[in-house]
Amino acid sequence: MYKAPRGTFDILPEDQEYWKYVTDSAISVGQLYGYQPLETPIFEDAQLFSRSAAEGTDVADKEMYIFTDRGGQKLALKAEGTAPICRAYLEHGMFNLPQPVKLYYITSFFRYERPQAGRYRQHHQCGFESIGDADPLLDAEVIDLSQRFLYSLGITEFSTQLNSIGCQLCQPIYIKALIEYYSQHETELCPDCKVRLLKNPLRLLDCKKRICQKIANAAPKITDYLCPECQAHFQSVQHYLTVLGIPFTLNHRLVRGLDYYSRTVFELETLNGKSQSALVGGGRYDNLIEQLGGRPTPAVGFATGIERLILKLKETGETIKPHPAPMAFIAHLGDAAKLAAIKLSARLRAAGIPVVLATGAKSLKAQLRQSNSLGTSYAIIIGEQELSSANIILRDMKAKEQTLIPLANIDKALLQKQSQGQV
Ligand code: AMP
Numbered sequence: 001m002y003k004a005p006r007g008t009f010d011i012l013p014e015d016q017e018y019w020k021y022v023t024d025s026a027i028s029v030g031q032l033y034g035y036q037p038l039e040t041p042i043f044e045d046a047q048l049f050s051r052s053a054a055e056g057t058d059v060a061d062k063e064m065y066i067f068t069d070r071g072g073q074k075l076a077l078k079a080e081g082t083a084p085i086c087r088a089y090l091e092h093g094m095f096n097l098p099q100p101v102k103l104y105y106i107t108s109f110f111r112y113e114r115p116q117a118g119r120y121r122q123h124h125q126c127g128f129e130s131i132g133d134a135d136p137l138l139d140a141e142v143i144d145l146s147q148r149f150l151y152s153l154g155i156t157e158f159s160t161q162l163n164s165i166g167c168q169l170c171q172p173i174y175i176k177a178l179i180e181y182y183s184q185h186e187t188e189l190c191p192d193c194k195v196r197l198l199k200n201p202l203r204l205l206d207c208k209k210r211i212c213q214k215i216a217n218a219a220p221k222i223t224d225y226l227c228p229e230c231q232a233h234f235q236s237v238q239h240y241l242t243v244l245g246i247p248f249t250l251n252h253r254l255v256r257g258l259d260y261y262s263r264t265v266f267e268l269e270t271l272n273g274k275s276q277s278a279l280v281g282g283g284r285y286d287n288l289i290e291q292l293g294g295r296p297t298p299a300v301g302f303a304t305g306i307e308r309l310i311l312k313l314k315e316t317g318e319t320i321k322p323h324p325a326p327m328a329f330i331a332h333l334g335d336a337a338k339l340a341a342i343k344l345s346a347r348l349r350a351a352g353i354p355v356v357l358a359t360g361a362k363s364l365k366a367q368l369r370q371s372n373s374l375g376t377s378y379a380i381i382i383g384e385q386e387l388s389s390a391n392i393i394l395r396d397m398k399a400k401e402q403t404l405i406p407l408a409n410i411d412k413a414l415l416q417k418q419s420q421g422q423v
Contacts, residue, residue: 007113007121017320018310022153023106026126029149030104033141035128038103040084046076052083052260052288063111077110080258081127081303082285083292089131090294099132100299106306118308128282129301131289136233139264139284139300140240146268146280146302147246153309154318157271158279160247163254164234165202166226167262168287174225175201185215205253221252230263237264256281260288264300270312279312280304326354327423328378328414329371333364337382344380344392344410351411353418355380371397377423380410 004010011019030037046066065077078084085103088094094101106126113119128145130138143160150158166174178201182189186197190209197204205216226234241248248266256265265283282302289297313320328348332341338361345357356374358367364381371379381393381402392410395402405413417423 005121007115009120013323015310017323018313019306021313021320022306022309023126025149025152026104026106029145029152030128032148033102033128033145035102035104035130038085038088038105039107040078040081040088040105042108043075043077044084044087046074048083048087048292049076049079052086052258052291063113065110065112078107079109079111081105081107081109081125082129082258082260082288082301085127085129085301086131086289086292086294086299089297090289090292095132095295095297100130100138101132102128102130104128118305118311120307124306125303126306127301127303129299131299131301132297134233134286134298136236136264137240139233139237140244140246142282142300142302143241143248143266144244144246146266146282146304149304150268150279150309153313155270155279155309155312155316157316158268159249159271161251161254161267161269162238162241162248163222163251163265164226164230164237164263165222165255165261165265165283166230170225170227170230171202171222171262174220174222177220177225178202178204181219182215188215200259202255203257205255216253219253223250223252233263256283260285260291262286266302268304278305279308324354324423325375325377326356327376327418328353328355328380329367329374329376330355330357330380330382331364331367331371332358332382334384337384337387340387340407341380341382344382344407348411348414351415353411353414368395378414378417382407 046064049064064079066074068074085105089101104127106124108122108124110122112121115121128142130142147160165171179197182197182201182204186194188211189197190207190212193204193207193212196207204212205219207213207216223234238248254265254267261283263284263286267278268280269277270279280302284298284300286298289299330341330345332338341357345355348355356376358370368379377397379395379397381395383393386392386404390407391404392407393402394405394410394413
């Protein structure tokens with residue numbers, strides 16, 4: 001028997017309301033801050049990701065789903081959201097619009113990762129990007145937006161970790177100091193960190209292994225190496241956050257998985273979760289658009305993993321209203337009744353009444369059992385006998401009460417119950 005590929009899953013009907021709840025909140029919060037939706041293709045030129053993610057990052061090195069299409073073009077399934085949004089910004093000349101351009105997306109991503117709770121090979125994110133303005137106010141605003149998004153879902157227990165990782169001027173000086181420090185500890189490092197030391201030293205700071213964490217805690221702090229411009233920017237971000245009343249914690253070990261970040265980086269982490277703790281990740285990426293062939297264009301944004309938010313909602317027992325069941329089930333007994341039922345189903349649906357029509361020729365008991373398991377509020381029973389007098393039986397499934405109603409009046413009766421909320 002076939003199974004969904006490892007690290008992927010089906011979003012079953014009973015989970016759909018969680019998805020809708022999260023994505024509807026994303027749309028509302030996006031609107032609240034003036035963001036417009038943008039959807040990019042599910043695959044892109046593979047170089048878009050490999051160039052922007054930079055060598056030495058997991059996404060570029062070992063996680064991308066890359067394939068060559070029949071025309072010989074090397075493509076990659078979408079590995080992250082920011083590079084495609086920037087590609088679209090450039091391709092559609094959005095730099096000619098008043099800046100910043102604020103865009104959001106809700107989409108799937110594909111990464112060949114080791115699957116575990118909260119970590120999948122196909123996962124979904126809501127992301128928000130504000131492109132074309134260097135004002136530190138925007139950094140504070142996207143952090144504010146990310147917090148409001150979590151609050152709007154009812155997620156209140158999280159901490160906001162904030163750091164600056166400098167720019168192309170000051171970061172290399174810091175990295176040199178970091179390499180010098182880590183070189184003295186090379187033999188103590190985990191195998192992954194030994195590779196990071198050569199390929200992507202900043203990532204040494206967020207290794208989750210206990211021994212490496214100890215070393216990272218005593219490492220030089222990037223905030224001591226920031227150039228005056230980055231220092232001023234970081235101070236302003238903190239100032240604006242304070243003005244907005246946004247709580248945050250400075251974390252000098254916070255870096256991000258993708259290399260295009262500069263200056264502000266932040267994460268919203270759950271405080272006591274059982275699964276993956278990072279709910280939101282984001283920051284400034286002032287060099288990415290230039291890297292993709294555009295003019296230097298500052299930008300800032302964040303993304304949040306929908307699966308992790310849903311896990312968190314389930315963990316905290318947040319109840320989501322289930323997907324509404326159809327209002328009525330139409331049961332029929334006999335050939336003539338089946339034809340009358342078919343016509344009635346068309347009439348009721350045309351009137352906007354959600355119904356499920358019984359198929360086959362099952363016993364009334366079996367049909368009512370189906371109505372019950374679908375959770376319909378009513379069953380309409382059409383039998384030969386009632387039909388001969390142009391009536392139907394309307395059964396209230398919860399109260400288990402039955403009334404005889406003229407076939408011609410059933411639409412009106414159900415619409416009335418619908419408007420009275422009796423569904
Ligand atoms: P990233 O694109 O790596 O910055 O991740 C942004 C957010 O997406 C993270 O904070 C997580 O909430 C979520 N996320 C990242 N990778 C995965 C994954 N493999 N499975 C599920 N969620 C993920």
